[in-house]
Amino acid sequence: MAAGVPRRRRTAxxxxxxxxxxxxxxxxxxxxxxxxxxxxxxxxxxxxxGYRQAGLYAEYxxxxxxxxxxxxxxxxxxxxxxQLLTRLAAGRGLADVQALEVGNVHExxxxxxxxxxxxxxxxxxxxxxxxxxxxxxxTTPDGRTIGLGTDIGPLAVCYRKDLFRRAGxxxxxxxxxxxxxxxxxxxxxAGRAYRRHAPAGTVFTDSAAGLYNAAVHAHAERYxxxxxxxxxxxxxxxxxxxxxxxxxxRDGLTARLRQFEKNWDQAFANGRxxxxxxxxxxxxxxxxxxxxAGRGRWDVAAAPRPASWGGSFLAVPKAARHRxxxxxxxxxxxxxxxxxxxxxxxxxxxxxxxxxxxxQLARARNPYFGDAPIGPLFAAAARGAPTLVFGPRxxxxxxxxxxxxxxxxxxxxxxxxxxxxxxxxxxxxxxxx
Amino acid sequence: xxxxSPATPTTPAAPTTGTLPQDPPASRGARLHRWxxxxxxxxxxxxxxxxxxxxxxxxxxxxxxxxxHRIELTAPERAEWAGxxxxxxxxxxxxxxxxxxxxxxxxxLSTVPQLLTALAxxxxxxxxxxxxxxxxxxxxxxxxxxxxxxxxxxxxxYGRDHGLVNWxxxxxxxxxxxxxxxxxxxxxxxxxxxxxxxxxxxALLYLAAMQAVPDELYESAELDxxxxxxxxxxxxxxxxxxxILFTVVVSTIGALQLFGEPLLFGGxxxxxxxxxxxxxxxxxxxxxxxxxTYHLGRACAVAWTMFLLLLLIATGHGLARRLLRKxx
Numbered sequence: 001m002a003a004g005v006p007r008r009r010r011t012a013x014x015x016x017x018x019x020x021x022x023x024x025x026x027x028x029x030x031x032x033x034x035x036x037x038x039x040x041x042x043x044x045x046x047x048x049x050g051y052r053q054a055g056l057y058a059e060y061x062x063x064x065x066x067x068x069x070x071x072x073x074x075x076x077x078x079x080x081x082x083q084l085l086t087r088l089a090a091g092r093g094l095a096d097v098q099a100l101e102v103g104n105v106h107e108x109x110x111x112x113x114x115x116x117x118x119x120x121x122x123x124x125x126x127x128x129x130x131x132x133x134x135x136x137x138x139t140t141p142d143g144r145t146i147g148l149g150t151d152i153g154p155l156a157v158c159y160r161k162d163l164f165r166r167a168g169x170x171x172x173x174x175x176x177x178x179x180x181x182x183x184x185x186x187x188x189x190a191g192r193a194y195r196r197h198a199p200a201g202t203v204f205t206d207s208a209a210g211l212y213n214a215a216v217h218a219h220a221e222r223y224x225x226x227x228x229x230x231x232x233x234x235x236x237x238x239x240x241x242x243x244x245x246x247x248x249x250r251d252g253l254t255a256r257l258r259q260f261e262k263n264w265d266q267a268f269a270n271g272r273x274x275x276x277x278x279x280x281x282x283x284x285x286x287x288x289x290x291x292x293a294g295r296g297r298w299d300v301a302a303a304p305r306p307a308s309w310g311g312s313f314l315a316v317p318k319a320a321r322h323r324x325x326x327x328x329x330x331x332x333x334x335x336x337x338x339x340x341x342x343x344x345x346x347x348x349x350x351x352x353x354x355x356x357x358x359x360q361l362a363r364a365r366n367p368y369f370g371d372a373p374i375g376p377l378f379a380a381a382a383r384g385a386p387t388l389v390f391g392p393r394x395x396x397x398x399x400x401x402x403x404x405x406x407x408x409x410x411x412x413x414x415x416x417x418x419x420x421x422x423x424x425x426x427x428x429x430x431x432x433x
Numbered sequence: 434x435x436x437x438s439p440a441t442p443t444t445p446a447a448p449t450t451g452t453l454p455q456d457p458p459a460s461r462g463a464r465l466h467r468w469x470x471x472x473x474x475x476x477x478x479x480x481x482x483x484x485x486x487x488x489x490x491x492x493x494x495x496x497x498x499x500x501x502h503r504i505e506l507t508a509p510e511r512a513e514w515a516g517x518x519x520x521x522x523x524x525x526x527x528x529x530x531x532x533x534x535x536x537x538x539x540x541x542l543s544t545v546p547q548l549l550t551a552l553a554x555x556x557x558x559x560x561x562x563x564x565x566x567x568x569x570x571x572x573x574x575x576x577x578x579x580x581x582x583x584x585x586x587x588x589x590x591y592g593r594d595h596g597l598v599n600w601x602x603x604x605x606x607x608x609x610x611x612x613x614x615x616x617x618x619x620x621x622x623x624x625x626x627x628x629x630x631x632x633x634x635x636a637l638l639y640l641a642a643m644q645a646v647p648d649e650l651y652e653s654a655e656l657d658x659x660x661x662x663x664x665x666x667x668x669x670x671x672x673x674x675x676x677i678l679f680t681v682v683v684s685t686i687g688a689l690q691l692f693g694e695p696l697l698f699g700g701x702x703x704x705x706x707x708x709x710x711x712x713x714x715x716x717x718x719x720x721x722x723x724x725x726t727y728h729l730g731r732a733c734a735v736a737w738t739m740f741l742l743l744l745l746i747a748t749g750h751g752l753a754r755r756l757l758r759k760x761x
Contacts, residue, residue, distance in 0.1 A: 078725070082506055082727075085507060085509070086506070089508065107507060111507045112507065258700070262588070262592065262700070263593060263594055266594065266595055393727075399702065403708065404705065404709070408709055411614045412614050412708055412709060425527065429526065429528055430726040433505065433728060
């Protein structure tokens, strides 16, 4: 091969590499920077928040010419949150608006509060718009509010009318609600009644861990007390919810499933269980997994005790590139009118009581769930839910019960005593530095 | 490389250094040449070592430094000296010992059947077969499948309520097995994914080594009246010894780093490796400590412990090789 050709080719390759190396970073930087007079505001979320699907971004862009919104979605908070933590520490790579999960928001307010804008002072924010407990969750000890509440997860119990009828239980949603009103132990009693005449192949509820979550979130103090002292495994809420879950598992009232796993999905389709504690965000999921066959069979009744399970916030990091625009967007997206529209489209339940009187909620009925008046039903639970006290490593502590202790009893047949010890060990490993 | 150097009048095989002082006009070129011969190779391998330093050595050392500090993911820029605290705590942590035990058990459960099957498959492929290429390609397909895809399919097969494996067991009259929740069943299931993925790869390595064994050895063995099995045991296996040792080392390293299969087999919250950590490997334990309980310092200590374990195994391998050489 002649010497000249490879050299020319080599030069070309070198040039190409150089162009790529230079263009890479420039291209990336250019995408976020102002092009002409357009500002691109980025929104980082975990999972589907539904703003785009509900047309809220499009409307905001229409109201604010010169602003473009780009969403960066990470599917799971498990991945999203560690990424957010490293980016906060590095002070770069952050989206202009970052969504925060309720299990993390206390930790962030306590340990990283200085990295976020204080949104309580943002123009257009009225503290009284939000449920007081939602507002408190994202507020630092020195009174700065790092996140504006988006959705919450007021709890209800979804039940199968057809299975209840065949088991000889009442089927109207008021009667069903009365069946266990006030106490989750009454819910277990209903479960035992169901078991006596259970249609073949069905059990009362899906999973003991789901029951634990529903029960424990009705208590203000769970793993920490109001003064911030760790209760961990010593709190009465944890103890009573644990007993409830273990009892359900050992009485054979559960289908021994793990929520959001394949088996769980299949059990919806096959009609394996008659009840599940359901926040509003679960209804869409249930409808999808139960399929057309479940239409009109499911209904929604009030949970034994009002509680909130799950929920999110929108925050603006100080290191955001377009802080002002980001604050404006976060304020607009979390305003009562927008939250009501999001509920209509996505089923995310507003954390702003002003939304509850809006037609999207007040008149909301879910045809799949027997035309249940889901707006007023969940709003009652939201108003009654306690101000949950959160502390550091909240998620890990909860997982010690729902992913380790309870499944050990329910699915691996271990003694409650051994499983409790395992959960304690798990918490020790998570909390101790 | 040196042949293209314009200052070299002779072949590169003849060192020219001795003639340099007597040849002043050529000395500049010759000095360059000498420099080239001496440092050229280093310059050429330098890029690799540069990358090695940046992406392997530095992180390795930094991990070592971090393992001696208290660093939490919630505020990773704050590092507080902790000495050997993390290591001491690991030794007292039953979850660490559980992960180590699981790693070894799953390692043995997956490596031994894997290599034995691979050897047998290679032996079969070595005999003349129709469509040999097809069989070889078929063997390699599991290796070309992504861990994620393979594990997802296997988790479906091992499903408790609607899995194919339980359906077959049911047809045979055996009760359904809760694969993921049983201690041994879960370990077996994870091992089976590893075996499925890597057997073909190892078989091809063995096959290549078998094809390098001289035919005369087999001919003389045949003249001596050795059966196919005896030929395999007394000719093939001894000739394959270096390859076998190599695959053992590589599989051991792979087993110690086992991560993707158990993680995905566990579904949501897979980093725990099951409700009682029954299939949590060291890799998963590290991941859980760092990215789920946010103890970065402790995770680094786990990483270094794994590294030291590998060094230990490498030393063991060196000793074994020396012993084997003495044998031969």
